[in-house]
Amino acid sequence: MISHKSRAIVAGLALFAAVGTSMPVSAQSGDEARLRKIEAEVRALQRTVFPGGDGKYFEPQITGSAPSATSGAAPSTTAVTDILIRLDALEAQIASLTSQTEENSNAIMTLTQRLVAMENAPGTGSSAIVPTPSPSAPAARVPTASPPAATPAVVAAAPTAARLEAVQQIAKPQTDDAADDEYSYGYRLWNAGFYPEAQQQLTMFVEKYPSHWRATYGRNLLGRAYLDDGKPSDAAPWFFKNYQTNKQDARAPDSLLYLGETMIAMNDTNRACIALAEFADTYPALASGRLADQYQRNLGKVTCN
Template identity: 65%
Template sequence: MTSPSPVSFYRQPLTMNPRRALTRLVAVFAMGGLALTSIPVSAQDNSDARIRKLESEVRALQRRVFPGSDGRFFEPEITPGEAATRTTGAASTTAVTDILARLDALEGQIQRLTSQTEVNTNALSLLDTRLAALEVTTVAAGAETGVGAGTPAATQNNMSAMTGGASSTPAASAPAAAATGPSATRLAAVQTIAKPQTDDPADDEYSYGFRLWEAKFYPEAQQQLTMFVEKYPSHWRATYGRNLLGRAYLDDGKPGEAAPWFLRNYQADKSAARSGDSLLFLGETMIAMDDTSRACIALAEFGDTYPALATGRLQSQYEAARKRVTCN
């Protein structure tokens, strides 16, 4: 006998015996419960596999939909920085290399321009010195012949610029002797002066000029020291060379040609080794040119700027110069 289906059961009239109807209802639900408990046991494993598959597909979908670094969904396999490096690494390297190359080129150009500027500055300085010496010589010669007596010498202008005031025109130095060729005896004597040969050619040139000056070969010393200061203007001996060149002219009886070198050495670097010496010699040069006003200015400047020299190494020379002139 087949059990009635729930549908047919509910469709039966309610005139059935209640006890019998309840028994049938319990039987129907019992059969349904057995069917429901037997089905999930076989389908549960399949459902778990499908859920795991869905979860993996969702994670894959998240990687496409959310490519950012939001940790709520998944741990990113490639960070944004790494991705940018992988995609633009070659281009960035090329750009940086190009910038560095251009900076190297600019630095090279700046170095060349700086070198050329220094060369031009030294050339202009030497040209100014030559012009100053030429003007002083021209004025000295004009004072003897009566030509150009009203033109101030370059040394006077430089002193005015240094002290901020004007002064009278200095007397011209004695005319130079007529240029004559050196005698054989003099040439032989000059050749006995040995020129040093060391690892410093600039110092050798200065030392040779010093030896010529020390032996009182003043014209030869003037020529040698002029060559040295023009060829090596930045050498540490340059301050010695300019000062000694002024002394070579002064000792040769040419104060008008000595003054520009003393003034230039003082103005080039007031802290140099021989700048104080040059200022004191400039005062003595002005005394030799009978320019009392400028001599006093130079001596006063020396005493104020170099008190250690005025009371030390150059004290006797400074006091002797002050005794030769009366200053207000």
């Protein structure tokens, strides 16, 4: 797109062309000098937009001069034709420069957006502690490198007959509160050290009974079942979700403290310190009371600013 200044120049020169037949030679010479000055400025602008000076990106320069006033050809017709040709060339050059400038601006904007996206990506300075798990995928893992193609996939071993028999020995409560029975059964599996079975049972409970008064206990215990099973990346989302759901729930402070412990297990000192500091600020009575020992123990594992 040609700028307003360029349009004014083109319009002026067109007017000059229209009345050129009636102007004296001295007036045409003065406008000829102005036209050459404009062409020189356009070439200078080209060199700014296309640095290098090797001629690779330059439009061909116009070298033809206006015919002499003493030549045999009609001077008015030659001057008008020359001006129109040179005006067309100027318009094409200005349009090309404008297009290139817009392309450069778009490229810079795209690069800036990509840099901002990279800076705001998780793990690059975001203030969030951990992502909240979605209901359909409550245990999102931290991405890891894919194994080589030649390496066969590791298949989880089926439980042995002895383990199945031991799990069957864990009795499931039968009361008039079915939801509480499901939680209690998950607790018994976790307490007996059957962590994978407890994870499955507690996941079913929190998804089926998200509003039950035991739900805060279930989410917290589900996080612990993963943490005790050596899976802190699976535990962290559940601790965070339980704390975020309602900070006044019975096990919300426990989950926040365990979240700090999980970050320590993941060697994420920054987020561990954030969780521990928020625990002390939000639950000062528990930090010096029921959960004081665990809080101090976690503080001793990290150096926070």
